[in-house]
Amino acid sequence: MKFEHGRRPGAADVTLAVAVAAVLLAVVLPGTDTGPLGQAAVVAGSLALVAWRWAPLPALLVSACGMLLYATQAQPTPPTAFPVLLCLFATIRSGHRVTGIAVSAVFLAGALAAGLAGDTGQPDQEIMQDTSLLVGWFVAACVAATVSKHRQAFLEQAEQRAAEAERTREEVARRRAGEERLRIARELHDSLTHSISVIKVQAGVAIHLARKRGDEVPAALLAIQEASGDAIRELRATLDVLRESGVEPAGSGLDLLDDLVERARRTGLAATVTLTGERRELPPDVDRAAYRIVQEALTNVSRHAGQAAALVRVDYRPGALVVQVDDDGCADPDRAPVPGNGLTGMRERVTALGGSLHAAPRPEGGFTVRAELPLARELEQAS
Numbered sequence: 032m033k034f035e036h037g038r039r040p041g042a043a044d045v046t047l048a049v050a051v052a053a054v055l056l057a058v059v060l061p062g063t064d065t066g067p068l069g070q071a072a073v074v075a076g077s078l079a080l081v082a083w084r085w086a087p088l089p090a091l092l093v094s095a096c097g098m099l100l101y102a103t104q105a106q107p108t109p110p111t112a113f114p115v116l117l118c119l120f121a122t123i124r125s126g127h128r129v130t131g132i133a134v135s136a137v138f139l140a141g142a143l144a145a146g147l148a149g150d151t152g153q154p155d156q157e158i159m160q161d162t163s164l165l166v167g168w169f170v171a172a173c174v175a176a177t178v179s180k181h182r183q184a185f186l187e188q189a190e191q192r193a194a195e196a197e198r199t200r201e202e203v204a205r206r207r208a209g210e211e212r213l214r215i216a217r218e219l220h221d222s223l224t225h226s227i228s229v230i231k232v233q234a235g236v237a238i239h240l241a242r243k244r245g246d247e248v249p250a251a252l253l254a255i256q257e258a259s260g261d262a263i264r265e266l267r268a269t270l271d272v273l274r275e276s277g278v279e280p281a282g283s284g285l286d287l288l289d290d291l292v293e294r295a296r297r298t299g300l301a302a303t304v305t306l307t308g309e310r311r312e313l314p315p316d317v318d319r320a321a322y323r324i325v326q327e328a329l330t331n332v333s334r335h336a337g338q339a340a341a342l343v344r345v346d347y348r349p350g351a352l353v354v355q356v357d358d359d360g361c362a363d364p365d366r367a368p369v370p371g372n373g374l375t376g377m378r379e380r381v382t383a384l385g386g387s388l389h390a391a392p393r394p395e396g397g398f399t400v401r402a403e404l405p406l407a408r409e410l411e412q413a414s
Contacts (some may be wrong), residue, residue, distance in 0.1 A: 044081050051114060052077035072100035076114050083114075084249060087121035088130060094118045095138040102142040110162040112165055116172045123176035131176075135169050161308065216273040223266060231259035254297035261294070284318035285345065288325065292343065295329045301340035308347030317404045321345070321354045327373045328356035328400040335360065351386075355401040362392040377402065 052074050075096025082090040092112040100110065115138055122131035143162045234256040241248045288304065295302045313321070325343055332341045339360035346353040374390050377400070381388040386404040393399050 048078045048080035069101045071095045080114050083118050083121045087129035089126050090128050091122045091134055095134050099138055099141045102145045116168055120172045120176045123173055124180050212273040216270045227259050227262050233245050250297050258294055291326055298333055300333050304343045306345050310347055317352055324354050324377050326400050327377055332358045350406055352404045357399045359397040362398040364392040364394050
């Protein structure tokens, strides 16, 4: 049970206070000779239980005063001291140990003095026995409250340690992921960047020599030079991201589709683009995935389809973006495609976005890649 200050009493506290007052008035008080003042004191002491959890110290003071006033007219018994016991438990449980014990001592002493001095018809020995019984109840309440308080403190510390351990695990995981990204970035920089740079330099030298001799520069050589430059640019952007957050770099979306198709044409691939639907801004992850799918599909056409033509279709639909690349190459419709790294990467991108991918030979010949990327995230953000 956790005690809080500054909150309004709940229905359970009100019910408890009313029930205790009703029981004392109906069961305990009829056997004693008390007047209206004693009855009002019992009611006031019982109704103090309304605030026993949210304001335990004021509730203890009110209940103790009420029951002490009742004690001037009748010897208190454990049932009539129940409101004081419960408020004492809550007071010590909330940290007011010294005050709670002091108020309890005053209550017990006052009740004993009132019983001995008053004309209750009870022998002094019986009054002392009843008071001793009450002292035992009060000591038990103090012990229970102390144990409960330490148990709650232990549970809170355990929760804090668990939360700290979870934060530590997350920090270790992030640090290890960052170290792995840095290692991959270094490997890429030391190997792949160097190799692509050599290709770009050699293509540039070949172009320069051809122009110096007055020969016509082959279109394929120009495409190699441009593609290697773009590859270096994208690779450097990827390396920067690997050294930072691991998020895919910007600038790899459908806004670069025309440049991508133009580079494919320079390699000898007859590629055309068809756009349907209302073109609009896309979520960054969908935009990048669509670009990469078209890029990989055109690369596969250039590598495997021979002298083929490719048609790129981009369809902007209300709830999805559909990207399709068809070629009229030499793919056999009776043979299933062998899933390489390119197709696997495309499928992983599409699956991560909750979309679907179809990559297979066409019945009339050639190959088709069709990806449907949902825009549900975009619509949820807009709403």
